[in-house]
Amino acid sequence: MVQANDYSTKPRALPWELRRRGLKDSLRHDQRVKEAIRKNLRELIAEEAIITSDGTKRVRIPLRYLDQYRFKYGQPPQGVGQGQGQPGDTLGQRTGNGNNPGDGQPGDQPGEHTYEVEVPLEELAQMMLEDLALPWLEEKSERQVTTTSYRFTDIRRRGAFANLDKRRTLLENLKRNAAHGTPAVGHLRDEDLRFKVWDLHEEVHANAAVYMLMDVSGSMTTSKKYIAKSFYFWMVRFLQLKYRKVEMVFIAHDTEAQVVSEQDFFGISHGGGTRCSSAYQVALAHLEQHHQTERWNTYLFHFSDGDNLPDDNATCKALVETLLPHCRMVGYGEIRYRDDASFYGWIGQADAAASSLQYALQGITQPHFLSVTITHKEELWQVLQQFLQPRETAHV
């Protein structure tokens, strides 16, 4: 008794919309991976795997949101294996989360591990930053900068040998030989040669310069610097999405400041005290020399733990106010842990919400100045959001 719609014997009678579901569902799965990354952003933004993946184009990130939950045992699995060995012999080490021994999975249960996906860094940055906007972006249009670049646009018979188009040349040679009845490459003549010709290409775009200032005094611990590093990582990625050219200036300071390389910036650590004004001074000098206001959109950020010499605070405030007209934005981030009693903070105003530097800087009323406090690396996302939210254009 075969029913009219018996799909077991007549699979081809299937309705069209039910065919090839694997592709549809794997597209849906990809979509969910993206969603999961988006939901995960707050945690991912401080993920070490991403920040430290200098140079690699793709990053692997663990995704917890794609787990399919069920009641499962928490203890590491036992199993049955085969081969030589006495009870007590060590077979190997567990790897990863302990669910998979070296080669092969125990039993025939599907292994359950944290799902990891590989994403191009650029795509990830785009996703992370798509809700963010560059404050006061509009002003940029007044100071658009044109640059010229070279593009190969045409092919000619004469030109410099450096620009020889080998592929076309061989093709021409082959065509000419074929026309004479021998379809092969050989007997090159001048008339076969083809050259690439370039044109000047003008592009209108704006440039950005980021001044990254960081306190490297003794009280800035590695984990505090890691927060600053993560912040700068995303800030640079973000600016690169908005501007064609982003110049980065790294300024490290304790009581004195200097322009350093990126590598040194995150590597160095000094003992001793802190004089933040030194960094602002160096920044101001560098800015006036290299990044004039007319041509550059300059962003200046400073991270410190706020342990500034008390008598330096007023100087800092004055310098920031001098810097502000030159910059799109000046940001000050104070990295503070509640549990570390820092020297000056402890002596002076242990219970004050803001350290003296932040307190002094808060007196600045200019809207292009922002000051935030960060106490934990999970707050990084909020800090980025605070710095990078669309704002009304200030009246200049």
Add this chain to the structure above:
Amino acid sequence: MFEARVAELEVLACDQGLDFFPVFFEVVPQDIMTEVAAYGLPTRARHWSYGKVYQHQHLYGAMGLSKIYEIVLNSDPGLAFLLDSNPEIANLLVTAHVFGHVDFFKNNLCFADTNRHMVNDAVAHALRIDAYIERYGLEAVEHLMDIGFALDRHIDPHTGLQRQPYPPRRIVEQEHRVLPYDDLMETPTRSVTYAVEGERFPPYPERDLLWFLITYAPLEGWQRDVLQIIREESSYFYPQFNTKILNEGWASYWHAELFHLYEGVAPDEMIEFARLHAGVVHPGGRFAVNPYYLGYSILVDIEKRWDQMHAAGETPLTGREKLFEVRRTEDDLSFLRNYLTPDLVKRLNLFAYGSHCTHPPGQQCTQCQHMVITSRVRDAVVEALLAPRYNYGVPRILIQEVTTNTLYLERLDRTTTYLDRQYATNTLTYMTELWKQPVHLLTSDERGQDTTLTARLASAVL
């Protein structure tokens, strides 16, 4: 040519006593094969998790790391998929193997109550779920299916798919028999007493969590239907999960046996057959025993032993007759317990492995990271093989009672095992979403101490 040889093999199989449904063979390309394998059925309600499996298998197939030779479905008539790119001899082997499987589906008692029309029903399920997606949105249906899949192994396959609700609360008359010395009691007992039935809810601890929620949680009709679809499909797969070793062993035994007897194989094909057979019943890795190999080895051992006993007059059953009895009455648990002998454990060189730590589970020490051979004793090996197969591979969780709408669950085996806490909490939250009231689970922590996990609706917390 191929069809003729399949027909010859079929006759041969019947002569040997195999008893199977008519089988339809479908020869398909690799990606269709991958798709059927990912879904478990040719057409099934869509869900993103199948896409995850499909992608994974597709990648592995494309990289040449895995090849699916055959898929056979428990249905009447039987339905089997063969790979079009396989050489004919490989597909012939698969055909013989499939006859073994279909015979097993038809005759093993675990499969007696299975839905033999699941291939068709799953198509109907898929169409229904598509309609719900159209109506209620992909996100809503998908999330409900996430919840259903989280609980789909907590079913009771023995109560049947269409289960009636518990009897309602009612008062029953119980006649009291007058006992000889009743008159000596100070207060005379009545001849009729009244007892309340159905007072407890549920009347007994309930293990079919999915059925309970479908029946008693405040759900809409379409939601019950989606969950019931998941429950039905999970019930369909339960016996296959429960007989993996025996079923594969049986099918492997028969493709080997039929090819011994089959004369239509050219010598060069026989070499290819031997190579393929060796691949199917290869022992597996150091950390995992291939179920095909294990089942096959045990069956061969049974046949040999019973033939010997039969020759010695100790049993009326010949080896082959004994095999047919095993095929009818055993599942993996009983099969391994009854027939994986100490002798065979030694011969196959099996051992149980795990951590060799003496401290309570949940603590960490350097030893924890080491995988150690824990035993070569037969019982320990059998139990280590069975542990992941027990109770559909999931912890045993019962609904103990419902008090003022709050659901109280209890996990058994609390002193010896513990749950992954994060997974348990999230699964409880899923249950709360259906039940709409708090759900408590009595379980144990890593040190074996009782502890209660609780999930409440997010809105209730605020």
